[in-house]
Amino acid sequence: MAKIASEYFKVNPWKIEEEGFNPERNRVAESIFSIANEYMGVRGYMEEGVSCDSLSGSYFNGIYEYGQVDESVQYKGIVNQAHFMVNSVNWLYTRIYLDGEQLDLNNADVREFKRILDFKTGDLTRTFILITGDRKEVKFIFKRFISMNMPNYGYQHIEIEALNQSIEVEIVTGLDFSILHWEKQNYWNIVKQAAGDSFAGCIGETITSKQQVFSGYQLQTNIDIPLHSFKEEKVIGHKLQVNLTKDQKIVIDKQVTNIARRKPEKTMVDLWNEGMDKLNNQEDYSVHMQKNIEYWTTIWKDHDIVIEGDEKNQQGIRFCIFQLQQTYHGVDSNNNIGAKGLTGEAYSGHAFWDTETYCLPFFIFNNPEAAQNLLMYRYNTLDQARKRAPQLDCTGACYPIATLNGEEACTLWQHASLQFQPSTGVAYGIWQYVLNTGDLEFLFDYGLEMLVEISRFLVSRGQWNADHTKFGYYGVMGPDEFQMMVNHNSYTNYMAKKTFEYTLEALADLQVCSSVQYQRLIDKLKLQNFEIGEFKTCAQQMYIPYDADRLLYEQHEGYFDLPHIDVDAIPVEDFPLYKNWSYDHIYRNDMIKQPDVLMFMFLYNQEFSPDCKKANYEYYEPRCIHESSLSPSVHSILAAELDKIDEAVDFFRFATRMDIDDYNRNTAEGLHITSIAAAWVNIVYGFAGFRSDREELVLSPIIPDKWKSYRFKFKYRGSLITIKVTHQEVELVCDGKKMNLIVYGKKYQITSESLRIAVKK
Numbered sequence: 001m002a003k004i005a006s007e008y009f010k011v012n013p014w015k016i017e018e019e020g021f022n023p024e025r026n027r028v029a030e031s032i033f034s035i036a037n038e039y040m041g042v043r044g045y046m047e048e049g050v051s052c053d054s055l056s057g058s059y060f061n062g063i064y065e066y067g068q069v070d071e072s073v074q075y076k077g078i079v080n081q082a083h084f085m086v087n088s089v090n091w092l093y094t095r096i097y098l099d100g101e102q103l104d105l106n107n108a109d110v111r112e113f114k115r116i117l118d119f120k121t122g123d124l125t126r127t128f129i130l131i132t133g134d135r136k137e138v139k140f141i142f143k144r145f146i147s148m149n150m151p152n153y154g155y156q157h158i159e160i161e162a163l164n165q166s167i168e169v170e171i172v173t174g175l176d177f178s179i180l181h182w183e184k185q186n187y188w189n190i191v192k193q194a195a196g197d198s199f200a201g202c203i204g205e206t207i208t209s210k211q212q213v214f215s216g217y218q219l220q221t222n223i224d225i226p227l228h229s230f231k232e233e234k235v236i237g238h239k240l241q242v243n244l245t246k247d248q249k250i251v252i253d254k255q256v257t258n259i260a261r262r263k264p265e266k267t268m269v270d271l272w273n274e275g276m277d278k279l280n281n282q283e284d285y286s287v288h289m290q291k292n293i294e295y296w297t298t299i300w301k302d303h304d305i306v307i308e309g310d311e312k313n314q315q316g317i318r319f320c321i322f323q324l325q326q327t328y329h330g331v332d333s334n335n336n337i338g339a340k341g342l343t344g345e346a347y348s349g350h351a352f353w354d355t356e357t358y359c360l361p362f363f364i365f366n367n368p369e370a371a372q373n374l375l376m377y378r379y380n381t382l383d384q385a386r387k388r389a390p391q392l393d394c395t396g397a398c399y400p401i402a403t404l405n406g407e408e409a410c411t412l413w414q415h416a417s418l419q420f421q422p423s424t425g426v427a428y429g430i431w432q433y434v435l436n437t438g439d440l441e442f443l444f445d446y447g448l449e450m451l452v453e454i455s456r457f458l459v460s461r462g463q464w465n466a467d468h469t470k471f472g473y474y475g476v477m478g479p480d481e482f483q484m485m486v487n488h489n490s491y492t493n494y495m496a497k498k499t500f501e502y503t504l505e506a507l508a509d510l511q512v513c514s515s516v517q518y519q520r521l522i523d524k525l526k527l528q529n530f531e532i533g534e535f536k537t538c539a540q541q542m543y544i545p546y547d548a549d550r551l552l553y554e555q556h557e558g559y560f561d562l563p564h565i566d567v568d569a570i571p572v573e574d575f576p577l578y579k580n581w582s583y584d585h586i587y588r589n590d591m592i593k594q595p596d597v598l599m600f601m602f603l604y605n606q607e608f609s610p611d612c613k614k615a616n617y618e619y620y621e622p623r624c625i626h627e628s629s630l631s632p633s634v635h636s637i638l639a640a641e642l643d644k645i646d647e648a649v650d651f652f653r654f655a656t657r658m659d660i661d662d663y664n665r666n667t668a669e670g671l672h673i674t675s676i677a678a679a680w681v682n683i684v685y686g687f688a689g690f691r692s693d694r695e696e697l698v699l700s701p702i703i704p705d706k707w708k709s710y711r712f713k714f715k716y717r718g719s720l721i722t723i724k725v726t727h728q729e730v731e732l733v734c735d736g737k738k739m740n741l742i743v744y745g746k747k748y749q750i751t752s753e754s755l756r757i758a759v760k761k
């Protein structure tokens, strides 16, 4: 794999630390130092502004703008207007002048520069000493955090200290709505602004989507000096000036309240009043910081993965869990997980099929309420999926490949019109969630409606071959985005078959549990008997290309005959291929971007024999270039299962440190949030051999040579299970209800007394 680690940050099990300011690394560092709380997020940019490569990104979950309508797109079903998560108010806006000269770290003599993100407190700290032209030394401390308990609250703390001589300091602080999206365009109109002695507030409204953001702050200083408010077109704030004598320090605390309104259900006056109320009730920095520390202590107590003997991966996995938690923990069922979370503008903030296939397991086994909310997001956007289906000349509901608000936002037609893994992914997510939580209420109240609508879509999009013996999908693109307009993609067909089967099973279960509710659902959906018959026939007749002699699934009909490329012979400079090879060149050979056959073998793992998994792994892995960051973890999991431990460890290398070491050379654009979710999956399903696709949970741990031990916990139907694996034994203990677990093929009851089993060598 042409992926090289770019090691830059210090290795520390509980922190990310940068020592020394390095302008070339600034944009990557800004992504890494992002803080968020699901509701809002800011990149780790320097609030005072810096002239090197930087993206001052501030985002709110669900606050988006529409791009321009592309009038040249006249074809039915092809998206001609995208929506994207829009860069919003810079509530950390600061400018600093020392003896009249503006502070710009890129043009400054600086020592002892450090930026630290602390996983235990959730705050970002930046410190340095600046030496002015006339040798004055000034110490700076910047801190910020976003509340994990109160979604609207953010905090900023600045200290400036004259170390050896007096100095004239001017600080400008405020709220900046003049922020540029994609560093080009501003999408905000100001609808109200006001400032008082120590507070300022502003409501901005997006130009096209008409969403509103209230931002307001209160300032506190340690020195009693006048604060002068100012207003510019899209910036409002305060200026203060102070002459610091030697050893004197000015401290400013800025408490910020932000409210994001996706739909203008309230008047602007109501929004303003709500914002001011929240602001007036906001606790100060130190009080609220304590609450954040308590929040993170609770999270680490149950969600931590402890790896002994491998500091780098220890740091990596904690970073992944920390960033995933910041991006999503189930506050609101209208939120989803963008591929880049709230850390950048690439992928436009969109959520993909990644949510159900890569992120959901973490939530099902750590925070089932959040898992339910993720699925509720799909329920809340079912109408948009229903509207999408007829655009593709189909019925039922077709979930978008990329979206924020439930509408399809992908303007690349071959993805938006040919990829159905979001729809089958939703069905898979419902199945996984219900199987592992037993939440039939969710299934019957919400899940089934989605399942029926997805099945209807899959019937209407599917086709029979000429002699009517094979049902399947013609002209599609599976997860492997290097093969388009293919027929009978195994993944699509297999997942559709599973969707039909589960829909039928869930309908039958509801009929048994409550004939009244069953009838209500049938009436609501106007579901006809012949449709149920179609689900059955399509499931039974689904064609999945398979070579029984070689135990090989064919990725799609005709794949085995494609021209072969030796992917190891592709020069490193050609990566990423989509930038260096012509688009059509990528499509006309047997090279694959990410697991496709191997993906359904991971999702429905226990349906396949070990020999079959081995044959397919050995056939497809050498053809895969892992251009998607989602790819290595699934390969690592299967390699671990197939006793290819070195390969498993090698692929795992990318999982936890994908962004810290910038393996894909694009962390500058934002973090790979959905693939870092797969880091958890990689350890738990990979090394621990966890399987959750049957009634009983399975565990089959191995341990990489280098590690002394690893430990994790998971929640399951009221129990909290702790698992520790060393080179000698697997230790299992359960807090709460006893539960059964199959370990190395044998059933055990896990209780509060620790159970020890010899580890498989």
Ligand code: BGC
Pocket (backbone or CB within 6 Å): 339, 352, 353, 354, 479, 481, 593, 594, 627, 628, 629, 630, 674
């Ligand atoms: C992958 C998709 C994925 C998307 C967002 C693409 O590179 O090919 O499978 O959904 O990234 O993570």
